[in-house]
Amino acid sequence: MLKRKLSNKGEQMARVVVPGELLADSPRKTNFTYVENEKTYSSILGLFDEVGFRLIPLEGVYVPSLYDIVVGVVEEVKFAGYTVDINSPYQGFLPAKDSRYEYELGDVISAKVKQVDEVKNIILENARKLREGEIVEISPAKVPRVIGKKNSMLNLLRTATGSEIIVGNNGRIWIKGGNSALAARAILKIEKEAHTTGLTERIETLLREEGK
Amino acid sequence: MEILDEIKKDYVSDLIKKNKRVSERGFFEYRPCTVEKGIFDSAEGSARVKLGKTQVVAGVKIELGTPFKDRPEEGVLSTTAELLPLASPTFEPGPPDEGAIELARIVDRGIRSSNAIDLTSLFLEQDKVLMVFVDIYVLDHDGNLIDASALAAMAALLDTKLPKVEGDQLIRTERTEKLKVTQKVVTCTFSKINSSILLDPELDEEKATSARLTIATTPEHVCAIQKGGRGSFTKEELFNLVDISFEKGNELRKLLE
Amino acid sequence: MMVVQMEKPKLLIDGKRVDGRALDELRPLKIQAGVLNKADGSAYVEWGNNRILAAVYGPRECVPRHDANPYRAVIHCRYLMAPFSTLDEHGRSGPNRRSIEISKVIKEVFENVVFAERFPKTAIDIFIEVLQADGGTRCAGITAAAVALADAGIPMKDLPCAVAVGKIENQVALDFGKLEDNYGDGDMPIAVAPRNNEILLLQMDGMFTKDELRKAVELALTAIPKINALQVDALKKHYAMKKEIEG
Numbered sequence: 192m193l194k195r196k197l198s199n200k201g202e203q204m205a206r207v208v209v210p211g212e213l214l215a216d217s218p219r220k221t222n223f224t225y226v227e228n229e230k231t232y233s234s235i236l237g238l239f240d241e242v243g244f245r246l247i248p249l250e251g252v253y254v255p256s257l258y259d260i261v262v263g264v265v266e267e268v269k270f271a272g273y274t275v276d277i278n279s280p281y282q283g284f285l286p287a288k289d290s291r292y293e294y295e296l297g298d299v300i301s302a303k304v305k306q307v308d309e310v311k312n313i314i315l316e317n318a319r320k321l322r323e324g325e326i327v328e329i330s331p332a333k334v335p336r337v338i339g340k341k342n343s344m345l346n347l348l349r350t351a352t353g354s355e356i357i358v359g360n361n362g363r364i365w366i367k368g369g370n371s372a373l374a375a376r377a378i379l380k381i382e383k384e385a386h387t388t389g390l391t392e393r394i395e396t397l398l399r400e401e402g403k
Numbered sequence: 404m405e406i407l408d409e410i411k412k413d414y415v416s417d418l419i420k421k422n423k424r425v426s427e428r429g430f431f432e433y434r435p436c437t438v439e440k441g442i443f444d445s446a447e448g449s450a451r452v453k454l455g456k457t458q459v460v461a462g463v464k465i466e467l468g469t470p471f472k473d474r475p476e477e478g479v480l481s482t483t484a485e486l487l488p489l490a491s492p493t494f495e496p497g498p499p500d501e502g503a504i505e506l507a508r509i510v511d512r513g514i515r516s517s518n519a520i521d522l523t524s525l526f527l528e529q530d531k532v533l534m535v536f537v538d539i540y541v542l543d544h545d546g547n548l549i550d551a552s553a554l555a556a557m558a559a560l561l562d563t564k565l566p567k568v569e570g571d572q573l574i575r576t577e578r579t580e581k582l583k584v585t586q587k588v589v590t591c592t593f594s595k596i597n598s599s600i601l602l603d604p605e606l607d608e609e610k611a612t613s614a615r616l617t618i619a620t621t622p623e624h625v626c627a628i629q630k631g632g633r634g635s636f637t638k639e640e641l642f643n644l645v646d647i648s649f650e651k652g653n654e655l656r657k658l659l660e
Numbered sequence: 661m662m663v664v665q666m667e668k669p670k671l672l673i674d675g676k677r678v679d680g681r682a683l684d685e686l687r688p689l690k691i692q693a694g695v696l697n698k699a700d701g702s703a704y705v706e707w708g709n710n711r712i713l714a715a716v717y718g719p720r721e722c723v724p725r726h727d728a729n730p731y732r733a734v735i736h737c738r739y740l741m742a743p744f745s746t747l748d749e750h751g752r753s754g755p756n757r758r759s760i761e762i763s764k765v766i767k768e769v770f771e772n773v774v775f776a777e778r779f780p781k782t783a784i785d786i787f788i789e790v791l792q793a794d795g796g797t798r799c800a801g802i803t804a805a806a807v808a809l810a811d812a813g814i815p816m817k818d819l820p821c822a823v824a825v826g827k828i829e830n831q832v833a834l835d836f837g838k839l840e841d842n843y844g845d846g847d848m849p850i851a852v853a854p855r856n857n858e859i860l861l862l863q864m865d866g867m868f869t870k871d872e873l874r875k876a877v878e879l880a881l882t883a884i885p886k887i888n889a890l891q892v893d894a895l896k897k898h899y900a901m902k903k904e905i906e907g
Binding site for chain 3: 207209210211212223225227232234235236238248249250251252254280281309310311332386
């Protein structure tokens with residue numbers, strides 16, 4: 192039974208679905224679902240928003256998508272470029288000819304996913320070295336909650352803490368300056384409670400109380 | 404190697420759509436099969452099976468030993484299989500891998516479940532029993548090693564003569580009575596390719612197989628089943644294959660006479 | 661010279677089994693999802709006196725490298741019984757022939773349901789540890805591993821589960837415990853994809869007539885939805901929507 196409740200902010204409760212659970216009696220094309228005999232089923236443990244017909248994974252490793260922003264660590268310096276650890280079963284590769292700077296083993300960079308082919312070779316571009324600051328690593332499935340609708344949560348974090356924050360779709364978040372400790376705490380709290388309602392208010396409260 | 408396998412898979416699939424197989428036979432027909440008993444004198448029992456181009460030998464050795472604690476009046480049966488590197492370019496030297504282990508355990512299961520070997524007949528006195536070691540040696544792999552191995556093992560057991568027991572010694576040069584065999588167990592192995600099911604897959608058919616089902620039978624009972632591969636079966640397919648196993652099992656059983 | 665006669669205990673009295681169950685009754689079964697911290701996914705199952713832990717790592721880099729498949733994730737499965745898991749003497753550590761065979765047939769269950777093509781070149785490693793064994797451990801292991809894979813966020817077309825059927829006095833009986841395993845007739849573990857009843861694992865030893873086999877399979881299929889419901893419940897409970905959260 193799908194219970195649809197509206198909280199003060201107009202958020203709708205989604206229901207938890209499991210692999211093999213029926214989502215629709217007609218074929219629909221949505222991420223993380225599959226169609227069999229004209230019916231659509233979930234392939235993952237996730238949150239299903241029936242109204243918007245969206246399925247959001249609750250867990251899972253990071254699989255790079257085109258145009259994702261990633262925060263990575265240079266793992267190998269090769270002649271043609273750099274192998275980058277992007278917190279994924281797949282490594283990223285930053286071609287030397289596409290980067291203006293020379294990087295070293297252990298450098299932390301942000302970059303954009305330029306290309307993903309069928310065998311998951313990942314090419315990066317627009318790299319930028321991230322100096323100082325700290326990195327918080329969360330489950331990649333929870334990153335959308337840290338960003339929020341139209342960056343709402345991310346802007347809230349930035350304004351309240353004054354920190355520079357770069358959110359990698361790969362679950363790595365770089366924080367520098369401002370009240371970075373508070374930003375990190377807030378992000379970890381979002382990760383822990385990503386699937387619950389009323390989270391925005393609780394984060395606002397945390398930032399307000401602790402920001403004093 | 405892999406590209407060739409892909410081409411072979413398509414070739415086999417296409418043939419099946421036209422109701423044909425790689426060799427000229429029906430979907431539930433065995434390749435030509437021969438069973439020879441007593442091919443090695445050194446073993447207490449032995450046999451060679453040729454199933455199409457697949458070739459398997461089995462040897463039986465008898466030892467004196469102690470029974471298992473929970474079955475003190477029974478002898479011991481142990482079955483092993485070796486996929487010899489000479490049998491196929493894909494077999495590597497080394498200890499038995501999961502395929503060899505599974506093969507041996509399937510063959511063993513059919514024999515054990517049906518009590519084909521009367522293990523109580525191997526009891527000599529307290530803490531002294533005869534142990535029966537069955538070793539399956541795969542010599543040439545052209546598909547369906549299970550049925551060939553099970554047939555070879557059963558034939559070798561039927562061929563086995565027990566050595567004379569004197570005190571705590573076995574006098575191997577003197578053979579006495581035959582090993583007491585109560586049942587002739589045979590296995591029938593089926594391959595699922597797309598939605599078709601075939602009996603006795605040859606190697607190229609095995610490469611296109613998504614799931615495999617082995618059913619061991621005595622004349623009136625099913626005594627072991629093993630499904631393998633990442634494909635699946637429906638219960639109706641299973642029941643249908645059980646029927647076919649009784650029928651085709653009897654044909655194989657005649658070769659053991 | 662005394663020959664020890666093993667008395668076969670009576671497994672069925674007035675239609676009730678040694679633990680009071682009817683022939684078609686499951687043992688008590690509890691499933692918890694997400695019980696380990698480090699593993700990507702995990703589950704713990706208490707089934708009768710079985711205590712089984714399943715953990716999943718992956719998709720992750722495939723080790724050994726030459727094992728990797730350029731088109732799909734490779735699935736590894738390791739089923740192992742702890743040396744202290746049975747009432748018998750101390751077992752040896754590490755895999756033996758039985759556990760290797762069981763690991764193989766369990767792996768094949770998940771090769772069927774996991775959408776492995778989504779993760780080429782990687783490995784998905786499944787670990788099933790039997791901490792306490794009481795009959796039907798591979799079935800409990802499969803049931804737990806399915807929950808662990810879902811908990812890890814790995815996409816599958818279904819949540820497979822499994823149960824074993826045996827025979828007591830020529831009647832088929834569901835979910836044998838250890839005693840029934842030792843003294844009953846026949847043992848048929850079966851794993852099924854609950855949505856369409858496709859058989860993903862099937863093994864059998866014992867002597868079954870064709871009719872008994874049919875009854876055994878049908879009996880198992882009645883239990884499958886019940887076990888699946890507990891798997892679904894474990895996963896949903898783990899992510900229960902809460903209106904208020906402890907600060």
